[in-house]
Amino acid sequence: STILVTGANGFVAAHIIADLLSSGYNVVGTVRSQSSAEKVLAAHKSYNREDRLRISTLIVADITIPGAFDNAVKIPGVDSIIHTASPFKLVVEDNERDLLIPAIQGTKSILESAAKSPQIKKVVITSSFASIVDLSQGLRPGYVYNEKDWNPVTIEEAKKSVSGSYAYCASKKLAEQAAWDFVKGKKDEISFSLTTICPPKIFGPANTSPLPKELSLLGVSMKEIYDLVSGANKQAVPPTRFWGWVDVRDVARAHVRALEVAGAAGQRFLITAGRYSYQEIVDLLSNSERIPKDVLENTLPRGTPGKGYAGDFVYEVENEKSKNVLGMKYHSLEESVVDAALQLIAVEDHR
Ligand code: NDP
Numbered sequence: 001s002t003i004l005v006t007g008a009n010g011f012v013a014a015h016i017i018a019d020l021l022s023s024g025y026n027v028v029g030t031v032r033s034q035s036s037a038e039k040v041l042a043a044h045k046s047y048n049r050e051d052r053l054r055i056s057t058l059i060v061a062d063i064t065i066p067g068a069f070d071n072a073v074k075i076p077g078v079d080s081i082i083h084t085a086s087p088f089k090l091v092v093e094d095n096e097r098d099l100l101i102p103a104i105q106g107t108k109s110i111l112e113s114a115a116k117s118p119q120i121k122k123v124v125i126t127s128s129f130a131s132i133v134d135l136s137q138g139l140r141p142g143y144v145y146n147e148k149d150w151n152p153v154t155i156e157e158a159k160k161s162v163s164g165s166y167a168y169c170a171s172k173k174l175a176e177q178a179a180w181d182f183v184k185g186k187k188d189e190i191s192f193s194l195t196t197i198c199p200p201k202i203f204g205p206a207n208t209s210p211l212p213k214e215l216s217l218l219g220v221s222m223k224e225i226y227d228l229v230s231g232a233n234k235q236a237v238p239p240t241r242f243w244g245w246v247d248v249r250d251v252a253r254a255h256v257r258a259l260e261v262a263g264a265a266g267q268r269f270l271i272t273a274g275r276y277s278y279q280e281i282v283d284l285l286s287n288s289e290r291i292p293k294d295v296l297e298n299t300l301p302r303g304t305p306g307k308g309y310a311g312d313f314v315y316e317v318e319n320e321k322s323k324n325v326l327g328m329k330y331h332s333l334e335e336s337v338v339d340a341a342l343q344l345i346a347v348e349d350h351r
Pocket of ligand 1 (some may be wrong): 006007008009010011012031032033057062063084085086088089102106126128129172175198199200201202203219220221222
């Protein structure tokens, strides 16, 4: 079977595609430009040889246009969709133009196209913990977030917010909500089931090879680890704003499991390994036996070792449903951040 993956050049999508290909699926990846298409094919080049053509790309320049994916969903063999494409930026000029419209309209347009194609059986959307967390509740000690929770933010609040990360969270919530509303409204007409995957902060190594030499081009996730290992945050360990985390390889696995497990249809999943803080990451990096002692000596901030970990003062995140239904197992925070740091250190060494 062939899976259509939108935003194929992204940090998360690169791992989803690698997992799909190694699990035996074929992939059609959509991207916005020819240069992204070339990067995707290069990143998965062992599956892109003449005798082994398992991945191809398609350019969808503007995902917000109605019918944008009409051709993509009709490609012979495509029976499922993983929609990851959505702006992941926390600093923007215009909340509507830069976040809300592409997130919400992009989601609607892939579903509208899918609804016109009876060959589509499953749609999995990359949502976020951003669509679960209630930002107005702050740290919410004692509370346990799970799939039943919804970020209560409205489109009006999102439009006028001066905070980019608030508007980003709203874009994810409103896009996911639009997806569930769409399948509810069309349940007698569509041939596919919907599953949404809600990861909190995603860490772990990039699967985009090679890693961009210009490290400022890294996505938000890798950039946060880079800012720690490169010395950009030498003075202090920044406080954490979102306390849940998950490894990118586990996020990819969850998307693939969502295609495979019958019980995943019609469900949303909080995909998380638990809680973290930057102080905990810094401590793990400085104590890791896999990183030579002198490498981060002058760059890694130290903060106050052992302090400021997620404790009684902050909400918890639950992963029972993901374990029970999808069979998820999770990487440890140490594996995740050390793997990412080693990759970043290797790039720095070759500059
Ligand atoms: P990346 O920035 O690496 O990838 C985002 C992808 O979406 C890219 O392919 C990008 O294409 C595409 N995209 C962005 N804006 C648009 C747009 N306006 N029109 C079409 N495509 C667009 O980020 P991630 O891989 O981390 O994010 C992937 C998904 O995971 C997103 O839906 C994000 O919200 C979600 N997520 C990420 C988390 C994280 O911590 N990383 C946490 C929870 C959810 P282009 O390169 O052309 O801009």
